[in-house]
Amino acid sequence: MRALHQPKRDQIQLAAVLYALSDPTRLAVVRQLAAEGERACGTFELPTTKATLSHHFKVLRESGLTHTRSEGVYRFISLRREDLDARFPGLLTSVLKAARKA
Amino acid sequence: MRALHQPKRDQIQLAAVLYALSDPTRLAVVRQLAAEGERACGTFELPTTKATLSHHFKVLRESGLTHTRSEGVYRFISLRREDLDARFPGLLTSVLKAARKA
């Protein structure tokens, strides 16, 4: 399997993060990660195919929002909270808070 | 000139706001509005045509980020700070802060 490239903390781009968060499916993924922590790709119950979901995971990972690790046949995804809080303080928190009410 | 429709405070959608902010040109407009307050459309010095800029202004307005008023032949644009802070507390502030460093 090809190497997963995800940006380093200082290379996370604001526009990419905002764009990634502007899609309902991806925002739902981020919200679930924020609420329940790391989880396997296959455990997200969203109304889409695994191909589409895989695409969204890629966008999230490449934007710097998520970290992905392989374990056997599974892929575990988690939010890069520390990196995001360090790079863009308050951003993720306010987005998650906004998503809760919107 | 046709009526400008802009959403009411409670109708501002998070996804639309994030999407509007994910474009470099629009983010630049928002940053300038945040820094210098209300200004006329024609005073933004950005590397694009006035037609393209007009399109971006429309996206910003319809997302709820900006307010537009007509005065004679001019259009004055301003950030809807109060509405945004009320609807999505901390969001705009953290985005602007992030944009400053990014």
Added chain:
DNA sequence: TCGCTTGTTAGATGATCGTCGAACAATCCA
């Protein structure tokens, strides 16, 4: 009224996006 200025709209173009089914790759287990 006539020109000038400001900004929007129409139409077109190339690029990108979200989505899907199908094929492929990687891992595990019997």
Added chain:
DNA sequence: TGGATTGTTCGACGATCATCTAACAAGCGA
């Protein structure tokens, strides 16, 4: 080794997007 499982990649599809030029609309001043 051979199947089963998990997830990615490929190719294609319509839809949407950012951009441009040109034309249009609205207001102002001479």
